[in-house]
Amino acid sequence: xxxxxxxxxxxxxxxxxxxxxxxxxxxxxxxxxxxxxxxxxxxxxxxxxxxxxxxxxxxxxxxxxxxxxxxxxxxxxxxxxxxxxxxxxxxxxxxxxxxxxxxxxxxxxxxxxxxxxxxxxxxxxxxxxxxxxxxxxxxxxxxxxxxxxxxxxxxxxxxxxxxxxxxxxxxxxxxxxxxxxxxxxxxxxxxxxxxxxxxxxxxxxxxxxxxxxxxxxxxxxxxxxxx
Amino acid sequence: xxxxxxxxxxxxxxxxxxxxxxxxxxxxxxxxxxxxxxxxxxxxxxxxxxxxxxxxxxxxxxxxxxxxxxxxxxxxxxxxxxxxxxxxxxxxxxxxxxxxxxxxxxxxxxxxxxxxxxxxxxxxxxxxxxxxxxxxxxxxxxxxxxxxxxxxxxxxxxxxxxxxxxxxxxxxxxxxxxxxxxxxxxxxxxxxxxxxxxxxxxxxxxxxxxxxxxxxxxxxxxxxxxxxxxxxxxxxxxxxxxxxxxxxxxxxxxxxxxxxxxxxxxxxx
Numbered sequence: 001x002x003x004x005x006x007x008x009x010x011x012x013x014x015x016x017x018x019x020x021x022x023x024x025x026x027x028x029x030x031x032x033x034x035x036x037x038x039x040x041x042x043x044x045x046x047x048x049x050x051x052x053x054x055x056x057x058x059x060x061x062x063x064x065x066x067x068x069x070x071x072x073x074x075x076x077x078x079x080x081x082x083x084x085x086x087x088x089x090x091x092x093x094x095x096x097x098x099x100x101x102x103x104x105x106x107x108x109x110x111x112x113x114x115x116x117x118x119x120x121x122x123x124x125x126x127x128x129x130x131x132x133x134x135x136x137x138x139x140x141x142x143x144x145x146x147x148x149x150x151x152x153x154x155x156x157x158x159x160x161x162x163x164x165x166x167x168x169x170x171x172x173x174x175x176x177x178x179x180x181x182x183x184x185x186x187x188x189x190x191x192x193x194x195x196x197x198x199x200x201x202x203x204x205x206x207x208x209x210x211x212x213x214x215x216x217x218x219x220x221x222x223x224x225x226x227x
Numbered sequence: 228x229x230x231x232x233x234x235x236x237x238x239x240x241x242x243x244x245x246x247x248x249x250x251x252x253x254x255x256x257x258x259x260x261x262x263x264x265x266x267x268x269x270x271x272x273x274x275x276x277x278x279x280x281x282x283x284x285x286x287x288x289x290x291x292x293x294x295x296x297x298x299x300x301x302x303x304x305x306x307x308x309x310x311x312x313x314x315x316x317x318x319x320x321x322x323x324x325x326x327x328x329x330x331x332x333x334x335x336x337x338x339x340x341x342x343x344x345x346x347x348x349x350x351x352x353x354x355x356x357x358x359x360x361x362x363x364x365x366x367x368x369x370x371x372x373x374x375x376x377x378x379x380x381x382x383x384x385x386x387x388x389x390x391x392x393x394x395x396x397x398x399x400x401x402x403x404x405x406x407x408x409x410x411x412x413x414x415x416x417x418x419x420x421x422x423x424x425x426x427x428x429x430x431x432x433x434x435x436x437x438x439x440x441x442x443x444x445x446x447x448x449x450x451x452x453x454x455x456x457x458x459x460x461x462x463x464x465x466x467x468x469x470x471x472x473x474x475x476x477x478x479x480x481x482x483x484x485x486x487x488x489x490x491x492x493x494x495x496x
Contacts, residue, residue: 074408077409077412077414078408078409078412078414079412081412081413081414082411082412082413084413086413086414089398089414166401167400167401167405168400168405169376169398169399169400169405169409169414171399175379175399178379178380178401179379179380179384179399181380182379182380182381182384183380183385
């Protein structure tokens with residue numbers, strides 16, 4: 001072992017690191033909220049919408065899920081800028097992440113919706129529930145509860161994948177770390193610190209999802225068993 | 228059995244002593260006189276440093292420093308021998324005597340002065356903020372509210388981060404290619420980089436017509452040669468003075484980098 005570790009040199013940059021953490025969290029939070037909304041809406045459309053809308057949603061989902069996130073962010077930041085629409089870089093990157101996660105969420109939620117037994121829907125009809133009531137209480141909530149573990153790990157993945165948008169000029173955690181690395185030449189240390197920070201962030205995101213789950217699904221909270 | 232061994236060791240010791248003496252003997256030869264007598268001057272260049280020096284489509288050396296080397300050989304009526312080197316072995320080549328002078332983006336630094344001697348500056352490596360010709364940018368204050376692209380972690384990044392006034396939006400990209408993409412797509416309006424890169428971008432995209440607007444930093448480059456060659460140093464300095472006066476060095480610089488030689492070069496003592 002000939003390498004002399006010097007974590008002090010890296011930790012001296014803590015205000016910058018904190019700024020990076022904040023940007024990463026903001027990106028993740030925004031993409032999470034809008035990603036779930038897009039995902040739920042598109043999943044309902046894809047299972048129960050008019051044929052045309054179903055087709056549009058399928059196109060969106062397949063296109064996004066089969067192209068790299070990096071290419072999508074280049075398109076939103078540089079591609080459409082060449083056509084004259086200049087999005088601020090942070091906004092462009094946030095949009096790219098949201099559109100991306102929206103497509104994955106659609107597929108996960110759709111799986112949940114399709115797992116709802118027909119008998120449940122028939123029961124809802126017998127009870128005289130309106131369409132909206134049926135969707136809210138009989139379809140979406142149990143569907144989300146069923147796919148909740150898959151959903152939460154997808155969003156942890158989103159937080160980790162947000163490092164990709166550093167290439168299009170966003171100063172999130174990874175981008176900032178690259179800057180610190182080129183100023184200190186302490187790349188080993190910075191990547192160790194970076195790994196630990198991402199790990200902690202992942203724990204935080206996961207804990208957030210667990211709490212949210214407890215709040216959203218009273219059945220699980222009371223009985224403690226999966227649906 | 229011991230005698231031959233002792234004989235061998237004493238011969239070896241003697242040989243080493245002779246070598247050390249030879250190596251330590253001060254070279255009293257005058258390199259400039261040698262070059263003149265030889266009629267040929269080996270000059271080190273770095274053929275992987277466009278546009279300073281590169282190998283062109285025809286497989287020949289080209290670039291601003293190649294032109295300077297050619298001019299030196301021509302003005303001194305010598306045959307030019309270009310020695311391709313890399314940044315790491317420019318100075319070792321010189322010390323080993325495989326080339327007589329180095330003209331290879333060699334910034335004059337105190338560390339290097341300990342090992343070799345430098346002529347007065349003949350050129351410069353600069354960090355500038357470039358923008359399209361029509362953009363009204365001439366001082367750092369004009370950058371406030373503008374988006375300046377820079378390659379993350381480069382020396383250019385360090386310079387612009389240091390000098391930018393508050394309100395300047397610095398956008399850092401992973402590499403030069405992405406910074407250029409940002410510029411071409413209009414995501415950034417200015418670019419902190421070396422003038423050489425602006426020239427390259429212009430060549431590929433004449434429509435954007437970038438030009439250096441603000442000079443952030445200037446490193447002067449000098450002709451390097453072995454220590455203690457007073458005659459050669461005087462002759463090279465004379466030649467640089469003359470070439471600066473008749474504008475030929477400036478013409479070469481301008482044709483490659485789009486700006487005049489900085490005062491750090493033209494009025495250097």
